[in-house]
Amino acid sequence: MTIAGNIYGVVLNDAPEREALAAQFDDKPYAKPPVAPVVYMKPLASIAHGPVAVPDGGLTAATTLAVLIARDTRGVSADEANNCIGAVALALDLSVTSDSYYRPAVAQKNADDRLALGGFTDLRVPPSIRLLADGTCIHEWSLDRLVRPVATLIADLGAFMTLKAGDVLLVGLPGDAPTVTGGAILRVEADGIPPLEVAMREIAA
Template sequence: MICKGHIYGVILNDREERVRLAQAFQEKPYLAPPAAPVVYMKPAVTLSRSPVRLEPGRSAVAGATVALLIARDTTGVSAQEAMECVGAASLAIDIAYEQADYYRPAIAQRNADGFLVMGQWRAPALPEQIRTFVDGRVAHDWPLDRLVRTPGQLIADISAFLTLRAGDVLLAGLPGDAPDVQPGVDLRVEADGFEPAIALIEEYAQ
């Protein structure tokens, strides 16, 4: 199974991040927290073949997550039915330049060439804990019970307004406290039962 469709990600699906931003969401321009999943897309050019190259003088945020490969067209499913529509899962690292706020889509920040690192696909499963290593040291560790919407609920809520097609990939959510990475480091994301997602972070040659 391969990714031959669209790639969707979701922001603000981390419970701890939502708590931290609760006051900001009561102020302008938001005035309320999001009620539906906040979905973004990553084009195929973001799939990394390593290394990941950053603009000179910039760091980036490395968000570890689990990617779900949709096995059949999915629309209007319940949370209980949703995971039956998933054909495979893998670890992923969603690279992005830091954004100032969530009011405008972070297109330039998230969609640079090679800004999505994928591990190997395996049978559908969800890790309990995802660990990010930078140069061999643990830089971040987050349990997926922090997700506001479980992957099943996320698929159900998205499929209520958008058909997920066979071959599409859905990234289940990002930790709001994901680590910054600099050029010159080795990045590795691990979870029990999954092949790691690995990348070398470099800087574009000037």
């Protein structure tokens, strides 16, 4: 499978995270909870092809499902959305930890080696995704936590933007994703999907 387009992700699609942030949504600058999916982009240059350099303070390691789009999604219904999916893969979205989603610095989300992708396979939405560090599970989350399940998310995005064939969509990030430091071997696992493994290395002083 080839990524011939853009990589998009959504935040605030994790129900427990939205519940935890509910009071903040009433404050400035938000004023109210988001009513549409909150979208960000990861450049192709951010895809990791080897060990990931980890800065002081570590990186937030958020596991997710990457969906490879097979046909344009403009105006599709949730029932039609599955026909737009060509394949899925496990992904690890790495970012500098921040306590706010409001206008984060680009470097917090996007830099070299800030996205690890596993091998794509036929459509299968796993019940949960696990993150292991040196063989020990440090995080697991159920995709039942998604506010917008995959098909609904694709349809809601298609109401105002077109995902094109070759684009990749990261379907949501767990709000309780752990922080990882250099030196560990991370492995992302989910039933029925090829695992993803990436080495984390400390930045030399």
